[in-house]
Amino acid sequence: MKRFVQTLSVFVLVVSSIVGGLVANAHEGKEHDAPKVVSAPKGGIIQPLHEGYVEVVAKGKDLKIYVYDKDVKPYAMADVKVEAKAILPRTKGPIDLLVSAKSDSFESSFDAKGAHRYTLVLSVKQTSEPKPIDLKFTIEPRK
């Protein structure tokens, strides 16, 4: 039994080393292709998409969502769709938000009713991408 445990331990160690190494290498490769760190053009919170960026500017209840290409230039509004949900901490279930497209951004609003923060979940679908991408932004309305 003791011998079996020792053999098993060595096996687990070898397998985990190989898998760990692969994961580590994959991570390095991914980092190589990762979008560059950029400053948010509108002063909000910016997160990367596969090919571009999304910036959220929150002022009080109002939310503005900007979508950019990989050079941080405005993305054509017609080529992108955005859906939004808000999740308050320690509550069950998200709240769907109404998103309207404007000339250069999407706009929405959410009343957090005094909560110190909520999570804004955006589903961004670019026509160039097969699937929508979900992004989470922490919004602190009182900041």
Add this chain to the structure above:
Amino acid sequence: MLNALIRYALNHRLLVVSMTAALVVYGAITISKLSIDVFPDITKPTVTIMTEAHGMAPEEVETRVTLPVESYLNGLPGVERLRSQSGIGLSAIYVEFEWGTDIYRARQLVQEKLNLSKERLPKDVTPIMGPVGSLMGQIQQIAVTTNSEVADGDALDPLELRSLADWVIRPRLMTIPGISQVIAIGGGLKQYQILVSAEKLNRYQLTIEQIDHELAQISQNTTGGFLERDKAEYLVRNIGVVRDLEDVKKTLVGLHFGRPVLVEDIAEVKIGARLKRGDGSYNGKPSVVMTIQKQPGADTVRITQDIEKALEELRPALPKSVVVNPDVFKQADFIESSISGILGKLQFGTVLVFVVLFLFLANLRMSVITLTAIPVSFLFTAIVFKLFGLTVNTMTLGGLAIAIGELVDDSIVDVENIYRRLRENSASEKPRSVLSVIYDASSEVRNSIVLATVIIALVFLPLFNLSGLEGRLFAPLGVAYLAALFASLLVSLTLTPVLCSFFLKGNLKEHKDTSLVTWLKGLDRKVLEWALPRSTLVVGLAIGLFVVAMGLVPFMGRDFLPKFNEGTAMISLVATPGTSLTESNRIGAQAENLILQSPEVRSVSRKTGRAEMDEHAMGVNVSEVDVDFREGGRPREVVLNEIRTRLKDAIPGIGVNVGQPISHLIDHMLSGVSAALAIKVFGPDLTTLREKSFEIQAAIQDVKGLVDLRVESQGLIPQVKIHVLREEAARFGLSSGEVTKLLEAAFNGEALAQVLEETRQFDVFFQFDQNSRASMEKMESTVLKVMPDGRRVLLKDVADIYETTGPNEINRENSQRRIVISGNVSGRDLVSLVGEIQKRVEEKVQLSEGYYVVYGGQFESQQTATRNVLLFGALAIFGIALVLYGHFRSKAITAQIMATIPLAFIGGIGLLFATDRTITVASLVGFITLCGVASRNGIMMISHYLHLMKYEGETFSREMIVRGSQERLVPVMMTALVASLALMPLVFAKGQPGSEVLHPVAVVIVGGLMTSTLLDVIVTPVLFYRFGRRSAEHYVKDEGVEQV
């Protein structure tokens, strides 16, 4: 009174000579003891207030610390600007007072307000004032490195290296008189660390609260009163301090089922480095970089010599592997090269003056007597420097360089007249005594000497009214110039007649013109005979030339001050806010290696983030690289541009600002930003400020000549917030304050005590180990309290832990939030660049209500300085007119003399256009100086015409004007040549260290003197011939003004 002075000097000749000798000796001793510096003291009175606010985010620091302190400081008398920077756990407030404010009074006022502000600050948060500093205070950097090859692999670790710097090198340097602070960065600050495992705490059922309580008493000595025995008393001491790691390990922290739990049971106890918020390196390798600051007014060169001596003394006591390099950055090198450059030019100028004197006078005795004025005036000026507390610097020496030509003028006039009268006397049948002839000859010319000196003194008065940096720079130049001029006036009234009485006696030969002078006079006659009948054409041509010269002005650029050539460069690298110190170090090291690729670079040193005692609240994303250059190689601008491009290409995404250390400090003093141009966006909301600043950046980024453009690094950085839920916490008997206090100790750590190693003190530091705070999940599982029923209260029970973002720093100016877009200028003048930027911002950026843009930096100072120089310059010209009118009592004569000023401007503008093509405050000072020098020529010419009419029987005629002009030709030419040649070395010194500010002054004066002299010998006689008859005849008959 002046006659009495001349008479007294001649009657007490031995006394005059003895006093002069004494003055020369005392002056020589004084000059050897004067402090030497690059510039006069140009430090704006500023009080820095640093407040450590542990654990607070920038928003909290702003609202809980900066704002309350600012609110008390607002309204302090004499405050010009209030700037603040709220960073992570640190508030830095800079209170800038008006120029000229006594810094100690300012500090007293600030201290009073700080005492009041304490009641509105959080507990344990105390604002403290930084030491009295000087702009040029950062005088040297030393790199302390360890070289394993030297000591066969026995290299010191970073902790040992830093301890050596802090506890061996620093104390020795701090004993050197004149040093105010030595700040070390890099290596690692040694600590005795107690790294508590949250898991072990759980195992032993202990809470942070208990640990915090027990460890607070880990190291305590107390007294036990006194014990009386055998008629003696013994002091009882209770010893509980920790002395080593073992003491720490054996400290009790609680009980587990009755069994004692020691520190070693729950924590790893080791010696480690304190959390770093900054690091240093030298030539791409980690090192400890020590920055040395001097006290205001201390002698930089002497301190540098003392530092090198002290390091030499220390060297045998240091480990073999330690290399101390004192040559990383030395301001003394710049000072020495600048001062020796200017001194060389002064010496060369003096030689040229002597050559000109000898060429025109053709008499060695007369030349030597005249030349005596230069050394005597200089040494007298040295005594004035001492009385005014001035240093020997490029500006005071520059004042002397400008004065050289003028210094001999008074003596030339005096010696020439004395020689003429003595010769006439010796030829007469009844010769008078030599002394009485010399007295009469000196008295005869004293009026014109004094008048000319008064006028030149008048034009320098505006320099003393300049405020700001320009006033600080040019006022000492004015003091030096006027002191030397006053000394030369005194010499011409005392020493010159006395020396003449000793050396110009016996049979004096008739003073014949040299062939050069004969040729010049012949040429002058021909020109005048042609010009006098064609006055309209001559005056028209002069006006035309003036119009052409003025037409060149719009084609010239405008800057505040000329660019300095410091011999070193400072390159700031700004990574995205939120970049870790490790990453910032990697970027910095990469940049160092890239900079070292330029063959002109000798060495680089880098400081990343903030040193523990530093007043500069720099984030870890910011690095400052000091670059030292070898002599020779390509022009500095080319090398700097190459470095700039290489850095931007190789390290995308970082902001690069290439400047020079002193220029960088001057920029910082002017605008609070280390760049030549600062576009400040003010407004209440940080998000909008960031948005607008990026819009401005996008609008102006392709403006030609704008380099190093970047938006201040007020970005968002990732944060983990632990938001205490008050109701949940209360349910477990915990208040919000208790929870945050416990968490601070656990996650941020706290220093509990100190361990003494001989005389060195090291903190005993307690914190959760890395594993216990490695992830949000682990943090959530931290046990805060064990309830009476045995239930453990975890952090996640009482708080919401989440990832978010927040600003890395918040900057304010005059009680408003602001973000700065900064940039430098390359290959273009500042004013036109700012004009284009303003236009683009107005067109492309829309600002909402409550937001506005202010353009600052050198541009702001250039505008203020230009306005002041022009205003006070106009007042000075008006003053000259009044003095002339007071003397001649004729508006026409005054106007004719004043007409020489535009003639001088023709050459000043022309030569400036041909050389620098930029108008700076320095060149404006040159134009002001020119007004005085040019008027002097006009006075000499016209007063001689009047003299001929009044005393030598001439009538107003063409012949009288030709005669008068010819007789004045030599003094006018000599004066102009002497003044021009003395300044010629500075004209050819464009961009040389120390000559940067003086070069444009010299260019304007030399150019102006060339045209004013050449045109003066033609235009002034023509003007006088055309318009001067009536006023001259009135003057001769004393009918100018009705008097009672």
